[in-house]
Amino acid sequence: MSDAVTHEHHHDAHDHKPTGMGRWLFSTNHKDIGTMYLVFALIMFFVGGAMALVVRAELFQPGLQYVDPQFFNSMTTMHALIMIFGVVMPAGVGLANWMVPMMIGAPDMALPRMNNMSFWILPFAFAMLLGTFFMEGGAPAGGWTMYPPLITQLGDGFPFLIFTVHFLGISSIMGAINIIATVFNMRAPGMGFMQLPLFVWTWIITAFLLIASMPVLAGAVTMLLTDKYFGTSFFIAAGGGDPVMFQHIFWFFGHPEVYILILPAFGIVSQIIPTFARKPLFGYVSMVYATAAIAFLSFFVWAHHMFTVGMPLAGELFFMYATMSIAVPTGVKIFNWIATMWRGAMTFETPMLFALAFVFLFSIGGFSGLMLGITPADFQYHDTYFVVAHFHYVLVTGAIFALMAGAYFWLPKWTGHMYDEKLGKIHFWISVISVNVLFFPQHFVGLAGMPRRIPDYSVQFTEWNMISSVGGFVFGLSQLLFLWVVIKCVRGGREATEEVWEGARGLEWTLPSPPPFHTFTTPPQVDEAVAHS
Amino acid sequence: MIQELKTPKERRHTFVIAPNQSMSWSELLLVYSGIAGITLAIAIYFWVRGLTLVLPFSGLELLALGAALYVTAWRGGAREVITITDDTVCVELGRKQSLHRYDFQRYWTRIALQRSWVAWYPSKLLIYSHGREIEVGKFLNEQERMGLAEVLKSAISRDV
Numbered sequence A: 001m002s003d004a005v006t007h008e009h010h011h012d013a014h015d016h017k018p019t020g021m022g023r024w025l026f027s028t029n030h031k032d033i034g035t036m037y038l039v040f041a042l043i044m045f046f047v048g049g050a051m052a053l054v055v056r057a058e059l060f061q062p063g064l065q066y067v068d069p070q071f072f073n074s075m076t077t078m079h080a081l082i083m084i085f086g087v088v089m090p091a092g093v094g095l096a097n098w099m100v101p102m103m104i105g106a107p108d109m110a111l112p113r114m115n116n117m118s119f120w121i122l123p124f125a126f127a128m129l130l131g132t133f134f135m136e137g138g139a140p141a142g143g144w145t146m147y148p149p150l151i152t153q154l155g156d157g158f159p160f161l162i163f164t165v166h167f168l169g170i171s172s173i174m175g176a177i178n179i180i181a182t183v184f185n186m187r188a189p190g191m192g193f194m195q196l197p198l199f200v201w202t203w204i205i206t207a208f209l210l211i212a213s214m215p216v217l218a219g220a221v222t223m224l225l226t227d228k229y230f231g232t233s234f235f236i237a238a239g240g241g242d243p244v245m246f247q248h249i250f251w252f253f254g255h256p257e258v259y260i261l262i263l264p265a266f267g268i269v270s271q272i273i274p275t276f277a278r279k280p281l282f283g284y285v286s287m288v289y290a291t292a293a294i295a296f297l298s299f300f301v302w303a304h305h306m307f308t309v310g311m312p313l314a315g316e317l318f319f320m321y322a323t324m325s326i327a328v329p330t331g332v333k334i335f336n337w338i339a340t341m342w343r344g345a346m347t348f349e350t351p352m353l354f355a356l357a358f359v360f361l362f363s364i365g366g367f368s369g370l371m372l373g374i375t376p377a378d379f380q381y382h383d384t385y386f387v388v389a390h391f392h393y394v395l396v397t398g399a400i401f402a403l404m405a406g407a408y409f410w411l412p413k414w415t416g417h418m419y420d421e422k423l424g425k426i427h428f429w430i431s432v433i434s435v436n437v438l439f440f441p442q443h444f445v446g447l448a449g450m451p452r453r454i455p456d457y458s459v460q461f462t463e464w465n466m467i468s469s470v471g472g473f474v475f476g477l478s479q480l481l482f483l484w485v486v487i488k489c490v491r492g493g494r495e496a497t498e499e500v501w502e503g504a505r506g507l508e509w510t511l512p513s514p515p516p517f518h519t520f521t522t523p524p525q526v527d528e529a530v531a532h533s
Numbered sequence B: 001m002i003q004e005l006k007t008p009k010e011r012r013h014t015f016v017i018a019p020n021q022s023m024s025w026s027e028l029l030l031v032y033s034g035i036a037g038i039t040l041a042i043a044i045y046f047w048v049r050g051l052t053l054v055l056p057f058s059g060l061e062l063l064a065l066g067a068a069l070y071v072t073a074w075r076g077g078a079r080e081v082i083t084i085t086d087d088t089v090c091v092e093l094g095r096k097q098s099l100h101r102y103d104f105q106r107y108w109t110r111i112a113l114q115r116s117w118v119a120w121y122p123s124k125l126l127i128y129s130h131g132r133e134i135e136v137g138k139f140l141n142e143q144e145r146m147g148l149a150e151v152l153k154s155a156i157s158r159d160v
Helices: A021-025 A030-058 A069-104 A112-134 A157-185 A198-229 A243-277 A284-300 A302-309 A313-325 A327-341 A350-373 A375-381 A385-415 A421-447 A459-491 A528-532 B025-048 B054-075 B142-157
Strands: B002-006 B012-017 B079-085 B088-094 B098-105 B110-114 B124-129 B132-136
Touching (some): A030 A069, A030 A385, A069 A385, A112 A157, A157 A198, A198 A243, A243 A302, A243 A385, A284 A313, A327 A350, B012 B142, B025 B054, B079 B142
Antiparallel strands (some): B012 B079, B079 B088, B088 B098
């Protein structure tokens, strides 16, 4: 004889309720950890954004206004490090934590304790990095690429920078290992690899990229450390080393890193567009292969970042053509997103608006990337604001817009409440206009010859820099609206249904919103419709 | 994954509970070899070029990845067997063979699905009687755990 299934705690031993910080410090729950990643990324977004505003304030007009050149260079360097390692990567991992187990029908991530550790490394690493502001010699100012010999001239902050990079690498690798172990070992019965949602696919491939490229960065920065403190000469010309070699190995990591940042964004957009076009994703299989092809090619293009340091003509040609070939699988993806929308029953809620802006504006970043990939042209563009405009179109209107699209898309599922659609759309329109006012003029000043990483500039660049700074401040401040939309949604709002969006397909949309303890109230049915969502 | 073994000639119900393992050991080994091959090839190339410190990091990383895949796959081999006879409910925990065995008097056995205080935390499925209790199905997802609770409740309450 048995009791009815009870909802009560019948035994004190099971009545343990971790409260306050304890719940978050020791949590092994993928939803808790995903939430922590996302909150951390949002906080760092404002920290890194504030640094960008310092840069834009200084560049509002020629001459030195507010900060000295050393601090200005610290701002650009720290802004980059924070936005790459503290915002885009953690936000991507946060989304993966929340969504991957639900999308594949797994109870949690494969290694929950490691998941906890990989998150908690981040706050300590960034505390250490930000602590360098208060050290002798100041914060890193030699650029996020850490090229020697400039970076080794940093003061007491140097070893802290190196250890920060190591910690961030460890965190990323643990996250990647967890994704691989989860997806390979814990898929629901019937969910083969070609039934995985695109977001999961992009994350598997991102995890492989992390595994292959992170040790290279770890090795490179360790060699910087030993050069400075242990008498080695890996990159010191006077000791027989080669500083250009650092650039090669840095970019051997750095270019795959670009795809580590953008592939999950592709995955998010591939979930959103079919939902709001109310059609299955066009060319699912080609999307998977295109993603894999982009990742594969990313290991053969690194030297396009350093055409001007000098290399044999054959090398320049190889890297130019290899770079251009990435446009083919990327074009497949853009084509497939557009074909998905073709004759779809489209609606334009905030996630879809951000996804559409992503497709259009990321393509602009892609085109300027193609221009930069042309070796002879790159000699003109190299180290100008054209490059700054290019990578901000790829990373802000690309990665960040996709992350925001994802946040709006899944926020009702996470919180159980619909966000304020009107505020969401206002946030979108202010963001999309201001971000173009911010970055598009940088193409013009770059083509006219304005170098990057300088606090002062020739007066001929004044007007476009003023416009860019105005765009920067509007874009920066408009993100406070995003913060308010998120807070408002967490606190309440119209109740979200299970499906949330009319066209949503996939296991995660069969769960109540928010996904409660009874994660799957109906057995997960993996068929073509839900699998390709 | 829950499997009910039907043995019509014997008066008992047997449930075998196992984690869902979507890849075999040999497939995992293949995946790991592929990743290790690429990562080591990169590291060895840099070693040859005089950049010796990439290889130790690659080695450490591959050790961690190997350990993670091994642990996950090993956990996938866990089994819980619940056997309900006329008088007893027997829970056996182990892998290929039973390592721990717990017997309960069937009449007094209770099944409890204990929900967490936090909405999105997983529940616990407990079998208990006379102050002794055991948690089963930790590795199931919630749908499976809820289903198992209902099935066990039904099996214990009806005639074998």
